[in-house]
Amino acid sequence: MAQRGRRTARVSGDERQDAILVTAEALLGERAFDDVSIEDLAGGAGISRPTFYFYFSSKDEVLLALLDRVITEVEHRVGDLPRDFESDPVGAWTRSIGMFVEVFVSHRGVSTAAIAARARNDEVRALWSKSMQSWVDFSSDVIRAEQARGAAPEGIDAHDLAVSLNLMNERLITAVLNQESPAIAESRALDVLSTIWIRSIYGSINPGRR
Amino acid sequence: MAQRGRRTARVSGDERQDAILVTAEALLGERAFDDVSIEDLAGGAGISRPTFYFYFSSKDEVLLALLDRVITEVEHRVGDLPRDFESDPVGAWTRSIGMFVEVFVSHRGVSTAAIAARARNDEVRALWSKSMQSWVDFSSDVIRAEQARGAAPEGIDAHDLAVSLNLMNERLITAVLNQESPAIAESRALDVLSTIWIRSIYGSINPGRR
DNA sequence: TGAGACAGTCAACACCGTGTCGAAAACGCA
DNA sequence: TGCGTTTTCGACACGGTGTTGACTGTCTCA
Numbered sequence: 001m002a003q004r005g006r007r008t009a010r011v012s013g014d015e016r017q018d019a020i021l022v023t024a025e026a027l028l029g030e031r032a033f034d035d036v037s038i039e040d041l042a043g044g045a046g047i048s049r050p051t052f053y054f055y056f057s058s059k060d061e062v063l064l065a066l067l068d069r070v071i072t073e074v075e076h077r078v079g080d081l082p083r084d085f086e087s088d089p090v091g092a093w094t095r096s097i098g099m100f101v102e103v104f105v106s107h108r109g110v111s112t113a114a115i116a117a118r119a120r121n122d123e124v125r126a127l128w129s130k131s132m133q134s135w136v137d138f139s140s141d142v143i144r145a146e147q148a149r150g151a152a153p154e155g156i157d158a159h160d161l162a163v164s165l166n167l168m169n170e171r172l173i174t175a176v177l178n179q180e181s182p183a184i185a186e187s188r189a190l191d192v193l194s195t196i197w198i199r200s201i202y203g204s205i206n207p208g209r210r
Numbered sequence: 211m212a213q214r215g216r217r218t219a220r221v222s223g224d225e226r227q228d229a230i231l232v233t234a235e236a237l238l239g240e241r242a243f244d245d246v247s248i249e250d251l252a253g254g255a256g257i258s259r260p261t262f263y264f265y266f267s268s269k270d271e272v273l274l275a276l277l278d279r280v281i282t283e284v285e286h287r288v289g290d291l292p293r294d295f296e297s298d299p300v301g302a303w304t305r306s307i308g309m310f311v312e313v314f315v316s317h318r319g320v321s322t323a324a325i326a327a328r329a330r331n332d333e334v335r336a337l338w339s340k341s342m343q344s345w346v347d348f349s350s351d352v353i354r355a356e357q358a359r360g361a362a363p364e365g366i367d368a369h370d371l372a373v374s375l376n377l378m379n380e381r382l383i384t385a386v387l388n389q390e391s392p393a394i395a396e397s398r399a400l401d402v403l404s405t406i407w408i409r410s411i412y413g414s415i416n417p418g419r420r
Numbered sequence: 421t422g423a424g425a426c427a428g429t430c431a432a433c434a435c436c437g438t439g440t441c442g443a444a445a446a447c448g449c450a
Numbered sequence: 451t452g453c454g455t456t457t458t459c460g461a462c463a464c465g466g467t468g469t470t471g472a473c474t475g476t477c478t479c480a
Contacts, residue, residue: 160402168378192370200406205413
């Protein structure tokens, strides 16, 4: 976005702040959070290291701001999800999980950095949990509804099941994105995950319409 | 797997080396790896910081040695597991998963530190994968056998399924140990996990003896 | 128009943890 | 006793983080 009209000697504060965030997201795409120094962020935004502290109080604070944007996006998307589980349970679950995968993948750098930072930073941990919690709430509501209408068997607490399955997704996707071993082919991830969800929620291979 | 760390032959400094490991395991029980400095390890072992480097080349090297011990224990235990899946599939899986849980829990500090260090350190990552791989191999062998004898349905690759379920275990147990949120009650973990394993491997709530 | 409030900037400094080096002490063993 | 090897650590270099204080533009209102 170019500055038109009278040339101001200074770039505005907001632009600087944004430049730091843009730099951070770009650098996280190519290397790990620990390997990005505040010097790098400041340099990328065209300011000196002390000036960085005018905008953010630490490197973690930058990650937090980045994560916050992602979380906001996730919340909107969860809300927009169609809930056609009665008519097409397999399709509905697969689309939901696909969305989960999509969010992770499209913010790969931020996601993996946040997951790593979670162990160290309270605020990152809180924000991440909040997001996971929204996924868990969504899934356990649906599972509970499916159990209530007799489509899914009781015998397992809906919340416990939802937590376990969501954590599985988080972990498997991380493994795939980081090309860990053991992991599975990225192309098969969605299929495998949704199969496990369906089988463990409905207790059978083909959930009937009942 | 022998002799990580100090690679010179003589025996006399073994006590020191051991004191460092003991100190490390103790400190990892009370705080995070990042919050344990080399100074702390050296102090705990009654030596100065530079002397620490005579025994280990870095803090990560200590963690690696600790992890190596745990891995060795795991390997023995996996070998000793009874394989009575034909006669009592539910019990057999539950015992296997219970063992997995047990190993994690009994080496809580080392496990969580290793999981965190994995992102940063190649050797830790390699060692951890090797262990996970042995669990995955064990599980996928059994799943494949169950599918072959007709007890479990095809329709999902045994290896992909094994990877996903094992990663779920890793992640859920970590969440429970760290008291994350979302997580589930520690007392219910084994039950929930084995239910998900059974349902997704056998495609039904009660695997028949067939 | 000019005084003060305020946003923005950075050189210089303090600090902490890691890792290195070389000199010296302790320990066998002949 | 004297020699080589093992073990020890003081002192130093380095890199990253975070702080301080002084300085420079810019805006605004009397």
